[in-house]
Amino acid sequence: MTSPLKPRRSVLYMPGSNARALEKAKTLDVDCLILDLEDAVAPDSKAMAREQIVSAVKGGGYGDREVVIRVNGLDTPWGEDDLKAAIEAGPDAVLVPKVNEPADLQRVAHKLVLGQAPASLKLWAMMETPLAMLNAAAIGACGRDPEVRLSCFVMGTNDLAKETRAQLNPGRAVMLPWLMTCLTAARAGGIDILDGVYNAFNDMEGFAAECAQGAEMGMDGKTLIHPKQIEACHEAFSPSEEEIAWARKINDLFDLPENANKGAIQVDGKMVERLHADMGLRAIAIADAIAARSKS
Template sequence: MSIRPRRSVLYMPGSNARALEKARTLPADGVILDLEDAVAPDAKAEARGRVVETVKAGGFGPREVVIRVNGLDTPWGMDDIEAAASAKPDAILIPKVQDPQQLVTVGERLDALGLPAQTRVWAMIETPIAILDIKAVAAAALNPLTRLSVFVLGTNDLAKETRAALIPGRAPMYSWLMQVIAGGHAYGIDVLDGVWNAFQDMDGFAAECAQGVEMGMDGKTLIHPSQIEPCNTAFSPPGTEVARARSIIAAFDLPENASKGVIQLDGRMVERMHADMARRTVALADAIAAKE
């Protein structure tokens, strides 16, 4: 089982040369070089050139490099996509995805530009329409043309569009977040949680990371480097959990258990599906260890 850790993914403003340089050294699993929200309209073209130059220069090591473009309905969207394709990042993040056709349009353009299939597409889920039609959007991953591999939750925009309050615990939008997780994971798509705005409130941040783990998020998007280490810790499987997973796998691998669907281990009944879950836990732990 091959897994790419996406515990911490940090937004970096595409207009800030110093931030782009720093992105090469931070311990985040991934960086999103942003051409959208973090860049003023009159700085879009300059930021685009700077981001492309930065990505082409490389030096990011094991970090996943993602370029967030402007929306397809903006004056900059398609130019951003063409420029991003020329840089060949690990992924291109499309904002405000609401229907599968948007992903098909992007995929067709990337294919026309000759971009290799290794460059994936990430989709921002940040509108009520996207939530209401999440199954159809997620099912677009079945079409190789779309390259869809990750959902990124835009909780700030979601709050704006729905008028739901952004409060600790996120009760007003909890069910929406779970819909995205269910839809994404049903079609093999990783799901990254939205940002925590009060970056100096580390206790609140830790609580929201813990909630994301409990919900089944694969990681979290971040707005400040100080959030990286606690986020990595939160989304890394604990040592005790990894040890337990290894023991479950070993038990089911015994010849006498080869045909069994349920076994007893340390006084507990364990089903074969738990072995499948254990293999994912171990694969994630091993992938994290290989990066560090």
């Protein structure tokens, strides 16, 4: 049975060392939360942040928001303890940083099994290193292996710019090949992919433009660093009323008995193929999931 689609339009990072932020996250109109133990937490605050995140997630109150814990890498002094804590907390997913190759995910997945983590606990992968770009197809293929549990790529554009020395300028021209490579790898692996953060959180015009760009690429959503970015993010990554109306119309027409065996039909002067109807079904499912979340 196919799992219902989850809207992942807005994915907000929250530092695990900030107890007020972890509590505030319960009130925000966001699809997903990444409770961070890695970049957003100083070394001397790692243990405290870990305890706060475990307490917050186990305490509940996040409703239908997808909750993800970003751990430190297993090659750091904190990674093993972070992973054990994540298993104890029971989030929806664990975000693995600096994934370079499939083996990085396989090692984490193996430890989840050893820790008796439920099958429902998935892995997300940060795509933020030069090796990740070179190995994107192989990493994405982990999405087809149920033992690895991979369900989402997260673009780490800041780290990628740092590691490659590429400039992260408006329009992201130099970043586009890597973004599209990872998107293609994600789709080949049957998983979602989230665009990187926009650093100038007070520049709402620039942020909206980058959201529109990500949506045009085919990204499922965008990672955020400030709650004020949520609304514009939702606007960019939600199917419009016109899209949904068109999707419903062409699917209704393909469902007619006289069109049952047709691969293409004419609708309002346009040639529409059955693949367009299938694409429309996904848009409808996402819209329905968004509506259901809004009512809950």
